[in-house]
Amino acid sequence: MRFIARIATGLLVLLVLAAALYGAVTALRWADGRDGFGLLDRRPEQPLAFSSLNRYTKEAAGKASFRRYFTTMVVPQQASGSTEPAAVTKWERRRVVVKLLNDGGPGVEAYLRRLVARLNRMQGEVRFAVGDSAPRITIRFLSHGAYTRSIGDDSVGSTRTQYFLTSPGLIRASIAIDAGRNGTPGQVKATLIHELTHAIGCGGHFSSPSDRRRSVLYESSQITAWSQNDAAVIRILYSPWIKPGMTAEQVQVSLRRYARSRD
């Protein structure tokens, strides 16, 4: 009888230990999970994976002019002296936190939140969020003097990115904005959307004056919203058709294949 009691006690202890272990693992997962604490922002409007691509993107991909627009935005021109191949970079993390390191002036944070919400409506691969915890994209506003000293005098904003040309693609982006030279709130916004577009993997520029009103990536753009083509580029960039490290030629092939694909 005593022997059986001892076995029963032993089993009970094992059961309690197993329950405690299960509890600890669950708690850890919760703390580590994307639903954990630490970030205050809206829930995604589309909680499930969805196709970011629509009829417009497919029709666009069938046109040579849009395919040129795409590679201009997404595959940056090689800088002189650079040994880096010109290729696609994009985020592959499920969640990318954007952090404002300091105050950009009235309305800037609200504007940034609207941009991030729009990015999340455009595509379903990466969930962007404005927050403080483990930021991957940072935005700093500098005085004109400080900007000139650290970045130079020939720009009003700049984005430095760190990336792999294979998975996981982009791992870090730091945006600096010359707050002193962006005189009006509209200019601050135009610079912010331009640099944020670089920070999500669109490293190119449009330089022809005919593109002045067409893209946030015109060199001295004044636009404060992504155009329909800009949005189409972002949708396709964050779809399975485009992978980090693709060259302009590979992008062209993939866009043509997408245009011909069935829905």
Ligand SMILES: [Zn+2]
């Ligand atoms: Zn730029």
